[in-house]
Amino acid sequence: MPEPLLSIEGLSKTFHVAKSASGNTRLRALDGISLTVGRGETLGLVGESGCGKSTLARTLMMLETPDEGTVSFEGTNPFGLKGKELLAWRRRVQMVFQDPFASLNARMSAGDIIAEPWATHRSLYPTAKARADRVGELLQMVGLRASDARKSPQEFSGGQRQRIGIARALALNPDVIILDEPVSALDLSVQAQVLNLLNELQKELGVSYIFISHDLTVVRHVADRVAVMYLGRIIETGETEEVFDHPRHPYTAALMSASPKLDVSGAQRERIVLKGELPSPLDPPSGCRFRTRCWKAQDICAEVAPEPQVLTAPDGRRHLAECHFPLDAAKGLTSATAAAGAL
């Protein structure tokens, strides 16, 4: 793995909400998340809706304060910073949002949208000329023309708008960009162009990406490593190819089996149908959070929360999974679909 740039250790976030059926008011959206992001790498973050992906992104953007745990950026915890130091940290993590139509202010020109972050980071480009020149450069970096700065968002296609969103995220020269479903609102052909652009920018600038997506095909294509979330926890993480070829957590296997386009050793044909609904994060199951839907669950799964364990694949590659009964890597996904009762 490349040199860690961002390290997250035991991060938890609780929201206080209206009482659930069991009387709970504490919704633990993140529950002890530990992750690292290397310089210049892409970490894919996957999981069902409501598992906590956006909360993790918002916490890294410092829009939410965690109740426990640390985030460290080359050794500095941003949650302890104030004033100029805090501002400098905020510059380092930027975000691109899913919807390029909703995320750009229709009343501003493309140039003003890209230049907006400099209002709070004035020292970066202090003169009007420096800002105009840099806006032109950023537009060209994302495949648009410098003269496009004068146009309003409505004059651009969806793909072009997302390019403006990327230029805005690059305006502060960040080290990490969180991409929250950056291509899911775009047509397939445009998706490929935007993904290629992101890839080229990463090679050129050495920026790291946290790539949040429901689309496992896209994640397999873009991510160096992948982290799988379930009910506020990372239940499996490792190199993308390794996790996709040898999913060890039953939830990861189920998630992958639901993505028919995935080419997993030719074995990806049958779908694992999970029993039951996704439990509410207000009342998560005891022990292993996945056990109420897991075909491998035994008594211990209700009693003891599994710790992350290092698992070694037949080719020697290793990754982490939180499971008392991890799947057999040698047998792969076919054995999982057979055991789980595939469609």
Ligand SMILES: Nc1ncnc2c1ncn2[C@@H]1O[C@H](COP(=O)(O)OP(=O)(O)OP(=O)(O)O)[C@@H](O)[C@H]1O
């Ligand atoms: N501000 C908030 N107040 C109360 N509950 C919240 C708040 N933000 C998120 N949650 C809850 O926290 C849990 C995680 O939500 P989050 O939006 O992080 O999930 P997600 O994986 O990003 O989902 P999606 O893929 O649908 O965006 C959900 O149960 C959600 O309802």
